[in-house]
Amino acid sequence: MKRGKKYVEAAKNIDRQTLYEAADAISLVKKNATAKFDETIEAHIRTGCDGRHAEQQIRGAVVLPHGTGKTVRVLVFAKGAKADEALAAGADFVGGEELIPKIQNDNWFEFDVVVATPDMMGVVGRLGRVLGPKGLMPNPKAGTVTMDVTKAVNDIKAGKIEYRLDKTNIIHVPIGKASFTEEQLSDNFQAIMDAIVKAKPSSLKGAYLRSVVLTSTMGPGVKLSTAKYVG
Template sequence: MSKKEKAKLVETAKKYSPEEAIKLVKQTSWAKFKESVDMAIKLDVDVKKGGFSIRGFVPLPHGSGKKVKVAVIAKADKLEEAKAAGADVMGAEDLIEKISKGFFGFDVVLATPDMMSQVGKLGKILGTKGLMPNPKSGTVTMDIKKVVTEFKSGKMEFRMDKGGVVHLLLGKVDFPEEHLVDNLKTAVTSVYKTKPSGTKGNYIKSITISSTMGPAIKIDQKELIEQDE
């Protein structure tokens, strides 16, 4: 089946159930490489308000298929803990200096509280890439082993972009359908939990998924969450 023929399988105005949508993502995938399955959640928020930010984490039950590189900034005893948990990059002052010179061989940065006074020097460098360790996000912690394990097992950070959209990687097209559905449902629930108190109406306006090169497929969010009208 050609690319155009596959695209015609999707009714652009229809909202599909999560199960139907995942099935269609697999059917409309056409690239020769192993495509990712991506989701975009449009939030009903006023993005014009300065300082307004939505971010959080989702523990994908079946992982994303992406190898997440975790960096840990800590003192010697905690670095041993990090190594045992599978961290990819580890160090203390030496790693801070390396990052300050442009090293970015990682996707997540964890730090222990006693190193934050020095990690603070990397604020502009890591902050612009959304990688600055933060107590609220759980990336500043003494429980290094636990947090490294979580990220290596599929925990992912998400944040709303300037257009009020949260983008998430759900996995690869060759994942079993039920695994992708599980990841999708968990991700939507995690994003919905970031709803600011006092927010009225439908916090989630729309949900679409697609493979890397495939067409966008709309999902009926009413099958996933109950929202206030």
């Protein structure tokens, strides 16, 4: 894969053999985020889990202390008083049955997160085929199937992110933007790592955290030492 000049230059600042401490890694990644836009900084956490076993599936959510730096559009499936509550909390779109053809037939996806009250899951379930592959299906573990729509919307708007294993047992999560201070990125990264360490499946044998890499949208990855997270 051919890399651009900027990437090659940035890669020279990183020692591939070194496992950096979080603060040093964040500093390097931030320094190497030289694109003309505000790059997203992400953590890629390779686990020793086997997601094919239900008890080793990792899925949850965490509110980043400093948010994600991104404006998140929230769609809430609710009716009656709960619909009013969702609108009052700042949901971008609120509806029910009438949204199904709009999403299914008109390919309407102007939202980033979907929240639903439990009584609406029968309706939302019919969208499983289109929402599922996009990772938009509401889920109780992530706090997006709930009667407390005010809390759900507030948390998401404040910077709540979901984490889950992908098919290769890696968790990919944003920790903020390159324009954030190093302290803000450190706080966000620590919040994510605390949540993921806590989510370690009890049935797992062997290493839980295989590797942790921080990277910006266009920059090279920086490997972290996982020693302090492996108790």
